[in-house]
Amino acid sequence: MTERRACRPQRRDWAIAILTGVAIVVLALLGADKPPPIGFLAVVAAAVGLSVAIAMSLPRWRQVSGSRWRRTGRAASEGAATGVALWLIALLLPFSGEPTISKTVIDYLIGAAVAASLGALGAALLARIA
Numbered sequence: 001m002t003e004r005r006a007c008r009p010q011r012r013d014w015a016i017a018i019l020t021g022v023a024i025v026v027l028a029l030l031g032a033d034k035p036p037p038i039g040f041l042a043v044v045a046a047a048v049g050l051s052v053a054i055a056m057s058l059p060r061w062r063q064v065s066g067s068r069w070r071r072t073g074r075a076a077s078e079g080a081a082t083g084v085a086l087w088l089i090a091l092l093l094p095f096s097g098e099p100t101i102s103k104t105v106i107d108y109l110i111g112a113a114v115a116a117s118l119g120a121l122g123a124a125l126l127a128r129i130a
Helices: 002-006 011-031 040-062 068-092 105-129
Strands: none
Touching: 011 040, 011 105, 040 068, 040 105, 068 105
């Protein structure tokens, strides 16, 4: 029972997660049209989902045995997978992108690489401050 309790998010984990979610929404709002389109609600929903996932992941990352670099590596790999997953979900959304521009395989590979890189970087930074 104590082992399970140790994996629960603490107040600090929720604070970090909420601040990260707010930062995501603010950065997206800075790049959005004014007023934001109705599709911006998907960004807010994704930020809420990411905040909950971050709060749940921080205690697990803290419990990884070994060095701090190993903990950061695990967080980065989970962040890269999350980044690619969110990128794939964004591709499935209707009306995403300019319809007159045709995309090649290279464009998709670049998109996946950018999403994985940003996800890994964000998760690694969160693991280092946690």
